[in-house]
Structure formats: C-alpha cells, structure tokens
Amino acid sequence: MKRKAFQAALPHTLPICVGFLFLGMSYGFLMRSKGFPFYYPLLMSLFIFAGSMEFVTVNLLLSTFQPVYAFLLTLMVNARHIFYGISMLETYRGIGWKKFYLIYGMCDESFSINCSTTPPPGVDKSWFMFFVTLLNHIYWVTGATLGALLGYVIHFDTTGIEFVMTALFVVIFLDQWEQGGDHKAALTGVACAGLCLVIFGSQSFILPAMLLMVMCFSLGKGRKEEA
C-alpha cells in the first residue's frame, strides 16, 4: 500500500523538486554568506518549513531581538495557511497519526498538490498525501543544507545576494496577479505597507501596516454586505 502510494506521489513532486532544490540552495547559501553555520538552515528548513518566512527570518536574525514582532510577522506572512487548513478540514479527517504530519508540513506546494490531485484507483489517499508532503520536505531541507555547504567551498563576492528574496516575492506577486488572484487585495497590501513605510520609517512600519490591512479588509467586508 505504501509502495503504490509512493510511486503515485513521486511524479507529482518532481517539478517541485527542481524548484525547491534551487530556492533551498539559494536560501542556504544566503544564510552561509551572512555568516551562519550550515546547521542553521538545516534546522530552520526542517522545523519552519515555510520558504518565504525562512528568507524573512534571515533578516530577523540579523537585526535586533524583537520576539513579539517576529511572532506577529510570522502570523501575517503565513496567514494563508489558515485558509489552506480550512479547505483541508474534511480531507484530513480520520486518517490517524498522518494527520499531524500533513498539517505540520502543509507548505504552499504540498497543499496545492494535495487539494487538487486525486490519486489513481487503488492508491490510499492518506499515504499519497503523506508522501507528497514528505518528499517536498526532503527536497527543501536537502536544498537548504546543500546551499549552505556550498557556501563553505565556493567563495566570491556575495554582496547583493539577498536580492534573491526580493526577486522571489516579485515573482510570486506576478504569478498571483496573472493567475487571476485578488488584485484589490494585492494592491491593498502594497499600498498599506508603502504608506506605513513613509509614515513610520523602515524599522517599525510592519505592525501598523498589518493593522491597517486588517482594518481595510474588515471595513471592505462590511460595505459588501450592505450592497
């Protein structure tokens, strides 16, 4: 049963393997170029397993100690997982211990496969989802660790390499935009952040920006209900 599920899951994860190895390696390499030993990206990719947030955490670790800010920023950046969880409430029901790991490892890519793919007949769906999640997890940790290890042997001027994070978010932004995502929500995010950056400055604009966004969306909902 496990073997069949693994064989069914593997091909679905191969495109993600390429992407995760590349992004994971750039993340690990970035961590190393900022002076962190290889076990930092290894453990962070293993336990956080949320790519965007791991890139953001590099910045958090390099700035002053702000625990509440770190926690709230994580909630904000990963708020989309709440939505994933809500859509998987039914699917993950009654599958025993695997449910814990499936929720723990519910990154964007695992979610997108698990919510959209029906395994072939005779393949156990819960084992299929388990292997999709596990394989993605393995690719990501492998990429991050390899990238950091490469950082020990390859030496060149890495000034500016942190732009990999900017480029990543710009690409995600474009993909969301072109795939018919919520343009108004995307623009609200940019506008609230930009406005608060101007008012509060680069050190303390994130929290006001988050508050402003949630306020905008709550009020927006009120208007819609009246209409």
Add this chain to the structure above:
Amino acid sequence: MTTAQQVITILLVVLGTMATRFLPFLIFPEGKTPPALILRLGKVLPYAAIGLLVVYCLKDAVAPPDYGLAEGIAIAAVVLIHRWKHSTLLSIGTGTVLYMLLVQYVF
C-alpha cells in the same frame, strides 16, 4: 543578537508558522463553519501579505549611493523576464545576478 536570542526568534517563527497551520483544525474540529471575517481574511491575506513582503524587501532601498536605482532596474528585469518566459528559476536567477553586478560594479 546572542545565540539564545536567535534560538528564541527561530522557535517563535516555528510557533507562528505552526499556529497558522494547526489553528483551523483546533478551532473547527467537527465541521464547524468558520466566521465570515476569518474566511474572508484567509482569502485576501495571501495576496496582501506578498505585497507587504515586496515592500518589506525594499524598505531600505531608497538610500545612497543609488537611491534604489539598482533595485528598480533589477525588479524591472525580473518582471520583463517573468512575463516573457514564466520560469520562476530563470526570473529569480537573472534578477539576482543582475542586482549583484549592479551593486558590485556600477553603483
């Protein structure tokens, strides 16, 4: 930051991430429907958060010596290449290399 502070920061990021993943399953165990506002935030925040992250990455860009010009050029390149080829790896790779060349040799 001390090592202990780093560990605490990482643990809080883990905790925050896990909170967003486990919360729906803890609050709605038996098919209870979440409140409309939560459902709505769940739908719009993924888009707004990425917008916020783009701004977050650029928060210190407008400063000497180039006042954000290197970022501007590299982002324009990422957008053009991505609209042309739609390859995440190509767009990120080219944009990052271009940015590194700009800040190391031009500005």
